[in-house]
Every structure is written in structure tokens, then in C-alpha cells.
Amino acid sequence: MKYTKRDRQQLLLETLEKNPFITDEQLASTFNVSVQTIRLDRMELSIPELRERIKSVAAHNFGEEVKSLPLNEVIGEIIDIDLDKQAISILDITQDHVFARNGIARGHHLFAQANSLAVAVINDELALTRKSTITFVKPVKAGDRVIAKAVVLSSDTEKNSTLIEVTSKVENDTVFIGQFSMYRVTKS
Amino acid sequence: MKYTKRDRQQLLLETLEKNPFITDEQLASTFNVSVQTIRLDRMELSIPELRERIKSVAAHNFGEEVKSLPLNEVIGEIIDIDLDKQAISILDITQDHVFARNGIARGHHLFAQANSLAVAVINDELALTRKSTITFVKPVKAGDRVIAKAVVLSSDTEKNSTLIEVTSKVENDTVFIGQFSMYRVTKS
DNA sequence: CACCATTTTAGCACTTGGTACTAATATCAG
């Protein structure tokens, strides 16, 4: 048996919530009604057509690529790098990085920026963090621009070990300090 | 004067890179050529039509909300918690967490799991990480299930300070150890 | 049962932003 109008429209909403990439025709066949009925439903619920739905999904997420932490990339934008010596990256703190309650940035974002910068500055096939000591000097708030500077302190070729210090600042105020002991695999 | 074909096509690429939401007609008028020329250019550069471009932007960003690190939540799933005493969370390492080259998990994910667990175990309005020392004992690979256990070592009410140790294991092998010195704001 | 309202279908013209293809012009280089 077909659904009632009310039920169908409810389901329609849920269906499109889950998958906005679906045509009226496909909807019609899944609900066993005509395309026109679907159109009427969309009108009543003021759901836009497929193309507009897609456009809004795209527009919504466009330019917001930074919103989600790009797991495989460097966190923050590297603006200067001198391999095996030093590197600088910038991370703009948004609402997404902070505790909702007080607007203070979660520690792991600062760590992620510093750690990935430490990895980036090493001119090698691969660098792994072995050990690190970090200090959160001052809270960072949404809207702050964190500038992290990584400096290679020493490199022990014997032990495949490199010591890096990363200092992060917001408007010249140090907010984070981290020492990273990195393990490196020399280029073949 | 109009651009040469080569220049125009180069600019076309850049333009669409910046803004994929633009029709051939608009492109034609910005480059002072006919719509057909734009179409030919797109063919030669194998750039898909507007709708396909939008669709790919939308598809790209749809469903990836979970794939990326949920910035505002606890990283990993808390399976046991005894406030102010200890807590345990699980994080399944996927391809998204690792270096593509060697499949070893990036340090900041382990840190994020441990750090957010340390925050969670504190039974307070707010907890901030003040200082931490961490050691990556053993590399973690894609497919591993990391079980982090946070234990509150001591609590200094005077200083609003709490010391927490987090030990992360994969199949009973310790992979990560971290000491976190947390600053806490007592509940009002 | 008959009647009216609601709901569902159907059909047609028109819109956008294209593709695919053909054919006519420009434009330039040797």
C-alpha cells in the first residue's frame, strides 16, 4: 500500500536529508507515485530542485575545506621553509577549533600544527615523532592567527634523531612551546 | 586586445579553480569570446560542464564530514569513564590517519585521542592542557585499534592543577604514553 | 449511494546550461 500524503512527505524530507543527489524520477519510483506528485510535495515542503540542492551542498562546503582538519596534510599553511633548518606555518583559529563554552582552542590543534610542521621541516623520506614535551603557555581564542616557527636544534645522524623546537605565537605573544624529538629515515 | 588561445586557456583553468560556479556564457563575456570558443577550450582542457563541476564539488564534500576529524568532539569513543579517576577510549586507525607512504599513524591523532580523553575525565566546567610530555613508543598502523586509558594521578586543589597519565595500547602493546598537566576551573 | 473535496496523474509549453555536430568566417604565417 502507498503511504499517506503526510507520511510520504515526511519520508521525502528524510530521504533528501540523507541523499540530496536524487532526481524526482527516482523519488517517484521509490515512493510508487508519479513524478508530478513528487513535484507537488516538493512545492508544499518548499524543497528546491535537484540542481539547486546540489548547488547548495557545493556552495556550503566550498571554501570551507579548511573547516575540517585535513588529516593527511600539514595542519596550517606553511609560509616559509628552509629544509633541515626552520619552517613557519600559520593556522587561523575558527569556531571549529575551540571549546564552545569559552572559545579557547583545544590543545590538539596547536599540537597538530606544531607536530606537522616539525615533520615538514625534516628533509627526509619520513619523519616520526618519538617524544615531545609541550607547554600551553597562554590560551588561544577563536579569531587568533597562530604563527608557529619550527627550528631544528640538533641532528644526530648516528641515532637518526633530530631535535626540533616549535614556538607558536599570536601577535608576538608566545602561546605554545614544544620540543620534538624526531626519528628520521634517511633518503635512499 | 584579446588573449592568445594559450593564455586564455591558462586563465580559464585558474578562473574555474577559484570559482567553479560559473557558466560558459559568463566565461565567454569575461574573456570577450563566443560561447563556442569557451566550449572548445573546455573540451581541449577536458573541463566538465558547470553542473558536473558543481556536482563534483558537492560530492567531494558530502559524506566526508565523518571522515575528517570531528574537531569539537572527543577524538575516539569513550567506553568507560569514572570522573576524576580514570577513563578509557577507543580509536580505530584508518587510512585517513596514516602517512600514505608507510601506513604509520600521524602523531597528532594519538595525541588528540589522549588529550581529549584527559579533558573528558576531569569532572569540571572546563579543563585546559597546561603542559604535557609524550612518548610515541611504537608505530601504530592503519587497522589498529588504539585503546587509551587515562588515569588521574594527583589533584592539587590549591593550584587548580591535575596530573593525568594516558597510556595507549594496541593489543596490549603500549604504543603511546603521555603525562598531562591540566588546569581546571572548578564548577561554580 | 451521491456529492464534493482532496489527492494524484497526465500533458504540454518553456527554461537552463549544456552536448554533438556541421558549416561558415577570421586570422595569421610563410
Add this chain to the structure above:
DNA sequence: CTGATATTAGTACCAAGTGCTAAAATGGTG
């Protein structure tokens, strides 16, 4: 001047719609 390359024009067609009109099905209610 002649070819080759580049550009423009024009046609038919498509997908996924909107907007509109009209017919049919369905459902209660007196």
C-alpha cells in the same frame, strides 16, 4: 595568395526541471 589554425554561428537534442491546465482517482460525509 594559400593553407592551417582559430573563432563564430547555427541547428538538433538532452536532463531535470517550472508553470500551468485539466482529467481522473480516492475518500469521507450526509
